[in-house]
Amino acid sequence: MRPHSSAELQLEPLFPMALARAQLHLDPLDLAAWMQQVLHLRGAAAGNPQHGCAWTGDINGVWQLHRLPLFAPLVRQLQQHVEVYLQELGFDPSQVLPMIQRSWPVVSEPGQQVGRHHHPNAHLSALLYLNGDGRGETGCLRLFAPHQCNELVPGLSVGHGGPLREQDPARRRWNAPWLDHAPVAGELLLFPAALDHAVTENCSADEQRLSIAFDLVLCSPRPTPENATPAEYLSPHPSQWDPLRQDEPLNP
Numbered sequence: 001m002r003p004h005s006s007a008e009l010q011l012e013p014l015f016p017m018a019l020a021r022a023q024l025h026l027d028p029l030d031l032a033a034w035m036q037q038v039l040h041l042r043g044a045a046a047g048n049p050q051h052g053c054a055w056t057g058d059i060n061g062v063w064q065l066h067r068l069p070l071f072a073p074l075v076r077q078l079q080q081h082v083e084v085y086l087q088e089l090g091f092d093p094s095q096v097l098p099m100i101q102r103s104w105p106v107v108s109e110p111g112q113q114v115g116r117h118h119h120p121n122a123h124l125s126a127l128l129y130l131n132g133d134g135r136g137e138t139g140c141l142r143l144f145a146p147h148q149c150n151e152l153v154p155g156l157s158v159g160h161g162g163p164l165r166e167q168d169p170a171r172r173r174w175n176a177p178w179l180d181h182a183p184v185a186g187e188l189l190l191f192p193a194a195l196d197h198a199v200t201e202n203c204s205a206d207e208q209r210l211s212i213a214f215d216l217v218l219c220s221p222r223p224t225p226e227n228a229t230p231a232e233y234l235s236p237h238p239s240q241w242d243p244l245r246q247d248e249p250l251n252p
């Protein structure tokens, strides 16, 4: 019983971070083929050089999955959802062009995880889970709160013996230092690339955790004779970039 709760007092969540979730309509045969291809691309590797880290294709030469025809159906669905995400955030679709910078598979074996990081080179992160049943045993995506505006007393949400009730849902709602999301096969997530995240340890006995990650960048639309000047706040379209080392061709 809360001694002073009152129907007259309303708490309003301000400054929300936009995490998008979508269950993709995938052909089970596609999903099976993608899993097989991801494991084939990993080959005999067991993990990244850091002890206990999952195998991530981006640092192992497998960083352009989107260029493989096998993954074309995924790229199509990703594009549809990214367009909606941008419009939901208020973007004018005629003013921005989403580009795939990288895409890579991640394979986390039992006992492996991925440490806290973000993607400073990108604007928008996308993730597709190839397997997972929503229980999170193979490892959850951990999203870290960038700011804890409601941390009235510093450290109250992570310290021991603090003033918050251990099991009170309000603790999680207003002061969670992170949120864990359990993978579900075929689920797509979108979130700002600047957001710190990690993958918790795969605690299953013998199940791999398979996912595909994308670094997406928003740039100016391709220039036209009528409009060749990019907006000041966006990167120009890559076709308008030039190497500073002028003896170096941009696209040899």
Ligand SMILES: [Fe+2]
Residues within 6 Å of the ligand: 117, 118, 119, 197, 213
């Ligand atoms: Fe990441």
